[in-house]
Amino acid sequence: MSARSAAQRSPAVANEDGSVNPRDAAASVVDPEIRVITIDELGILRAVEEDPASGRVTVTITPTYTGCPAMDVIRADIRRALATAGHPDAEVQTVYSPPWSTDWISEGGLAKLAAAGIAPPAPVPAAGVVSLTLAVRCPQCGSPETEQVSRFGSTACKALWRCRSCSEPFDHLKAL
């Protein structure tokens, strides 16, 4: 676990005045409900802009689901991370278009999800139709012999699955 924990931390390097690049600071914020993955890896961090004159930082994020209750925490965490990094004047904007897709989760993010026991989503099929019948591999033992227990899980973005080979239940991040 220690190696993975270290890798999760921000790669940010401090500047001469002790401040950290605002993009790196915002990107280091972890998702409050899936704490192994950063908001950057999750694909919900859309932009970080710093006004060179005033130093004001504007961060743009997008929700995974419209009703995601973690958004307020994420906004607060971003402002806190920026303040710690030397950017106290920060604003967090929320945009809804284009809509978030699980395809935006980075390769590293997918690997972290799997390592944490959350089966990562398959690529979203084209043309709007959400296919729900793809086989999902067990993140514990790798078996494809799995079944869906419920398409809605502990958070809006997850479904509850069970492995028929090792009998372990697991979360699956739904393709969206």
Next chain:
Amino acid sequence: MNGPFDFTVGLADDALIAAQRLAEWTTRAPEMEEDIALANIALDQLGAARLLLSYAGELEGAGRDEDALAYLRDNREFRNALLVELPNGDFAVTMAKLFFLAAYQLPLYTALAGCADERLAAIGAKARKESAYHLDHGALWVKRLGDGTEESHRRMQAAVDHVWPYTHELFAADPAAPVDPATLRPAFDEVVGPVLAEATLIRPDSGWAPAGGRAGVHTEHLAFLLAEMQVLHRAHPGANW
């Protein structure tokens, strides 16, 4: 209806009232997984409602935000279709309502995603992905109960018969709206027909078509729902988490 404000409030209220009804199942659903599923769907509906109400408040330009619109309107000012305010009944009635609502909202949001209003288009593009899951979930239960035991079949057919008349109001023509609901009926029928057939359920004959929700004329059930939903905000104006 009159302009984009009324249209947007109508969609918002559909989502808001559906969320409130679904949330009534929390801690009472027939099984744990279903409890979580219904709460999740309620959360999606609430998310869409918040976006739509916020936008409606901006369109109105009278300084009302999402909370003012959700908590400080009386029942005659709500514009939701009657279907979403109907009591939950048994689980079959809830599933009939969920299924028919999703079969309407999915083509609605899909059409909105391509409409000229940028804000509504963004909300539609976002919400349609979630609606696809709602539709799938509702259809699954309609099939499971309809094509299940004698008793589950009897109850599911009774639920479909009970809710069906209220579906017509969803498609009342509104040619001036960003999306005319009348144009969504074929997509609804295409989804609903095969699911009912697979569920061995009979599609009711179209006859009685109660309506009035879009004009603020509701069933007696809405006022009770609002009393519960609004009591905290009205007792403690400006209350916040």
